[in-house]
Amino acid sequence: xxxxxxxxxxxxxxxxxxxxxxxxxxxxxxxxxxxxxxxxxxxxxxxxxxxxxxxxxxxxxxxxxxxxxxxxxxxxxxxxxxxxxxxxx
Amino acid sequence: xxxxxxxxxxxxxxxxxxxxxxxxxxxxxxxxxxxxxxxxxxxxxxxxxxxxxxxxxxxxxxxxxxxxxxxxxxxxxxxxxxxxxxxxxxxxxxxxxxxxxxxxxxxxxxxxxxxxxxxxxxxxxxxxxxxxxxxxxxxxxxxxxxxxxxxxxxxxxxxxxxxxxxxxxxxxxxxxxxxxxxxxxxxxxxxxxxxxxxxxxxxxxxxxxxxxxxxxxxxxxxxxxxxxxxxxxxxxxxxxxxxxxxxxxxxxxxxxxxxxxxxxxxxxxxxxxxxxxxxxxxxxxxxxxxxxxxxxxxxxxxxxxxxxxxxxxxxxxxxxxxxxxxxxxxxxxxxxxxxxxxxxxxxxxxxxx
Numbered sequence: 292x293x294x295x296x297x298x299x300x301x302x303x304x305x306x307x308x309x310x311x312x313x314x315x316x317x318x319x320x321x322x323x324x325x326x327x328x329x330x331x332x333x334x335x336x337x338x339x340x341x342x343x344x345x346x347x348x349x350x351x352x353x354x355x356x357x358x359x360x361x362x363x364x365x366x367x368x369x370x371x372x373x374x375x376x377x378x379x380x
Numbered sequence: 381x382x383x384x385x386x387x388x389x390x391x392x393x394x395x396x397x398x399x400x401x402x403x404x405x406x407x408x409x410x411x412x413x414x415x416x417x418x419x420x421x422x423x424x425x426x427x428x429x430x431x432x433x434x435x436x437x438x439x440x441x442x443x444x445x446x447x448x449x450x451x452x453x454x455x456x457x458x459x460x461x462x463x464x465x466x467x468x469x470x471x472x473x474x475x476x477x478x479x480x481x482x483x484x485x486x487x488x489x490x491x492x493x494x495x496x497x498x499x500x501x502x503x504x505x506x507x508x509x510x511x512x513x514x515x516x517x518x519x520x521x522x523x524x525x526x527x528x529x530x531x532x533x534x535x536x537x538x539x540x541x542x543x544x545x546x547x548x549x550x551x552x553x554x555x556x557x558x559x560x561x562x563x564x565x566x567x568x569x570x571x572x573x574x575x576x577x578x579x580x581x582x583x584x585x586x587x588x589x590x591x592x593x594x595x596x597x598x599x600x601x602x603x604x605x606x607x608x609x610x611x612x613x614x615x616x617x618x619x620x621x622x623x624x625x626x627x628x629x630x631x632x633x634x635x636x637x638x639x640x641x642x643x644x645x646x647x648x649x650x651x652x653x654x655x656x657x658x659x660x661x662x663x664x665x666x667x668x669x670x671x672x673x674x675x676x677x678x679x680x681x682x683x684x685x686x687x688x689x690x691x692x693x694x695x696x697x698x699x700x701x702x703x704x705x706x707x708x709x710x711x712x713x714x715x716x717x718x719x720x721x722x723x724x725x726x727x728x729x730x731x732x733x
Contacts, residue, residue: 319454331456331479333408341455343399366477367487370451370458371543379401379455380515 315352316342319359327364350378402455403705406727409480414727419687422732423710429690430722431482431711432461439491440465440474445509445524446723448700448711449544450481457704459484460544462522464506470496471506471526475545481709481725487545494539494549501533501554502526508569508586508630508698511544514604516579520544521604523583525569526554531658534558536570536585538604550605563597563610565589571596571631571644575604582675584631585611593617594627596644598675615642615669615678623648623665623685623694632701633675634708636730640671641708642678643699643728646685663694666712668728681733688726690714697721706731 320338323329332338346352358372407414412428434440445464450457459478464471472491476484496503502524509524520541527534535554539547558567565587572584581604587597597611615631618624624646631644648663665685669678689696691714698713710726 323453329453329458329479330409331453331458333404337402337404337408338454338456340399341402344401344455345452347399366458366479366485367475367543367545369453370460370477373451373453373458374513374518377452377454379452 315356316346319352319356322356322359323369327369329366345378348378351376401705403707404456405707406481406704406709406725410482411480412482417687417726422729423686423688424727424729425688426482426725426727428482429724430714430716430719431725432484432723433716433719433721435463435474435476435484435486437474437486437490439467439472442466443721444471444505445507446698446700446711446713447509447511448702449511449513450702450704450709451513457481457702459702460511462509462511462544464493464509464524465491466505470498470500470503470529473506473509473547489545492546494547498529501528501535502537502549504529504531506537508571510570510573510583512573512575514575514579514581515577516575518542521573521575521581522547523570523573523604525558536567536607540604552605555605555607562607565597565611565613566591567597568594571628572633574633583607584614584633586628586630587611587613588627589613592626592650594629596628596631596642612676614676615644618646618667618680618683622646622683623663624667626650626661626663629661629664630698632699632710634701634703636703636706636708638672639730640675640678641701641728641730642669642671642675643667643686643701643708643710644669645696645699648694664696665689665694666696666699688712688724690716690724701728 355376362368414424417423449460459481461476463474473493474490475487478484504527507525511522514521522539524537526537536556537553538550541547568586574582583599586594596615598614599611617627629645646667647661650659651662652659668681671678695715700711702709708728712724716722
């Protein structure tokens with residue numbers, strides 16, 4: 292059992308899509324909604340749901356956040372950040 | 381082992397729930413509201429149309445083509461606009477972005493388009509540009525109709541961009557000489573462009589087999605810089621007496637819930653200008669058709685136009701469509717009173733039909 296449990300746990304880690312990075316989603320929504328003031332997000336809940344969905348589709352929220360900080364609210368660059376790190380098409 | 385497996389799966393469920401995509405109606409993010417369109421419950425009109433007329437950029441006084449796209453950020457659409465202008469130095473292009481689909485900010489590095497020689501095949505103007513993002517090649521792809529300054533050469537051009545703003549034209553341009561027959565038809569211009577995840581490129585182009593009526597032909601290639609296979613006619617003019625019995629000017633193809641939607645500009649007559657040797661389309665309205673076989677065959681949803689025109693005489697010249705959530709967003713080029721040419725914003729919701 293001591294052997295099986297670690298194997299099972301590894302399998303589980305590989306199979307689970309990973310926990311939603313709540314802190315990063317919160318940071319991303321702060322940056323996009325408040326720092327940049329983008330009207331694309333009707334409210335905070337919608338932004339965070341979109342973030343969690345993006346992550347569930349393979350997006351890299353931490354990478355996206357770093358890229359968006361670098362972009363500094365330059366919208367064309369923000370779009371390219373999403374092309375590079377976002378998960379949803 | 382079964383117990384361990386169950387525990388592992390239970391761990392997944394406890395730690396991570398399935399997240400639904402967001403489905404934001406445009407009126408949740410726009411300044412003005414949308415209103416119902418009489419005679420078409422599936423269509424809503426933005427009450428502050430037009431959303432785009434021109435920019436203040438000095439080079440963009442004479443626009444010759446406009447097309448839209450979008451990129452999701454955290455599953456929320458940000459909108460992209462590409463526009464072409466004719467200048468003394470040849471055609472040039474602008475790129476603008478918008479978080480709400482109604483107010484567009486031009487890119488500070490506009491204009492950006494490869495300089496063309498005065499006698500180049502596309503040195504006069506660019507028309508009917510179509511842009512899409514090609515995920516398989518990680519680039520924006522554009523098809524455009526190019527015309528020489530003396531209006532004697534017509535060609536199909538291909539351009540690519542890594543970021544939607546800096547464009548490079550293909551060295552093999554024009555990839556088709558539109559003065560010549562190709563596959564037995566005369567191609568007029570590109571109308572819509574799609575790239576599948578496997579990299580196959582489908583172009584819908586306006587073309588004529590009789591020199592008078594314009595149909596929509598579908599051409600496919602694995603290499604957007606090489607168009608070798610003849611196309612197939614997938615959508616023709618309406619029956620005699622219908623609003624679109626002369627043919628189609630422009631189109632947009634999107635897919636939603638397994639159904640393909642074709643929004644097209646159909647027109648009813650030509651007006652010839654013998655002094656210039658050109659002809660202009662007249663009585664142009666917006667139509668809609670659907671396909672359930674991936675766009676090979678289309679059925680008109682209605683025989684009359686979608687009642688979205690501003691000019692009752694029918695001056696619609698272009699349409700772009702994008703799927704966002706459960707809605708199809710439409711940008712329709714028309715002629716507005718006291719404004720002139722402008723682009724209106726509409727929402728099409730299929731389930732409301």
